[in-house]
Amino acid sequence: MLVLAIDTATPAVTAGLVALTDDGVEQRAARVAVDARKHAELLMPLVLQACADAAVVLRDVEAVVVGAGPGPFTGLRVGMVTAAALGDALEIPVHGVCSLDAIAADSPRGEPLLVVTDARRREVYWAAYDADGRRVDGPHVEAPAALAERAGGYVVAGGMAGVLDGPVVGPDAPSPAGLVTAAAAALRSGAPAPLEPLYLRRPDAVEPAGRKRVTTG
Structure with missing residues (x-):
């Protein structure tokens, strides 16, 4: 199974193509750009670059895996919305996984x-x-x-x-292979994991309490 994996839960904007087999995962291509303020501008170009690197087109993709956070509201929703849109356009399942x-x-x-x-x-x-x-x-x-x-x-x-004081042993951000590994059981079962963002707290923006009264003289 050829899987598109994306994540925007951290300052690293990640996109890649991963082959999932009965024996494990094989990362075919990965593109990463680190910019906490440009998730929306960077994600789809990285997806297309990763497809070119793997010599495939989006129509070859059989499933999408997206990091569901936790992450800051604005950046995280870019990945979630993009994954949902690609899944709908390509008519393929979309799996959300905890980015951690x-x-x-x-x-x-x-x-x-x-x-x-x-x-x-x-x-x-x-x-x-x-x-x-x-x-x-x-x-x-x-x-x-x-x-x-x-x-x-x-x-x-x-x-x-x-x-923290403990030895640092792992990466700063998810890789495409890590995302697919985290979703492997759901991908193989054919039952998509819930596509629900893990914000863990409310966004900074709030809806106005009421409309201002407008009067005329």
């Missing part, structure tokens, strides 16, 4: 792991994994100091791994 799970999938096994990414507002998103890579806690959002108080004994991955 994809980073964990790219990290070495054998020790308890924390994946920590930037939540802005002086906070981090995090999730904990056991030595076999299974998520056992999270995802959550909180201040780094609060997480550091109970982070002993873990190795660390993710873009904010440096805020």
Whole structure:
């Protein structure tokens, strides 16, 4: 199965083509650009560049996997909306996966792991994994100091791994292969994982409380 994998939950805008087989995953192409303010401008060009690198066209893709966060509202929704639109246009399933799970999938096994990414507002998103890579806690959002108080004994991955004292063993952001690995069971079963963004908190923008009264003289 040929899978398009995308993620916009971190400052890294990621797109790639991955072949899923009975034996595992094979990353065919990957394009990554790091810019926390240009997810919308960068994502589709990266998708098309990855397709060209893999010598395929979008019609060859059989499924889409998208990182569902947690991530900042504006950047995350770019990936989610793009994935949904591509799935609808190509008439293929779209699978949402926790972006932290994809980073964990790219990290070495054998020790308890924390994946920590930037939540802005002086906070981090995090999730904990056991030595076999299974998520056992999270995802959550909180201040780094609060997480550091109970982070002993873990190795660390993710873009904010440096805020903790544990050894850094994994990548800053999800790879296409990591995203597909995290979604592999759902892809093979044919049952799409829910396409629900993990914002973990409300957006900054709020709807006005009421309309201003307009009077005429």
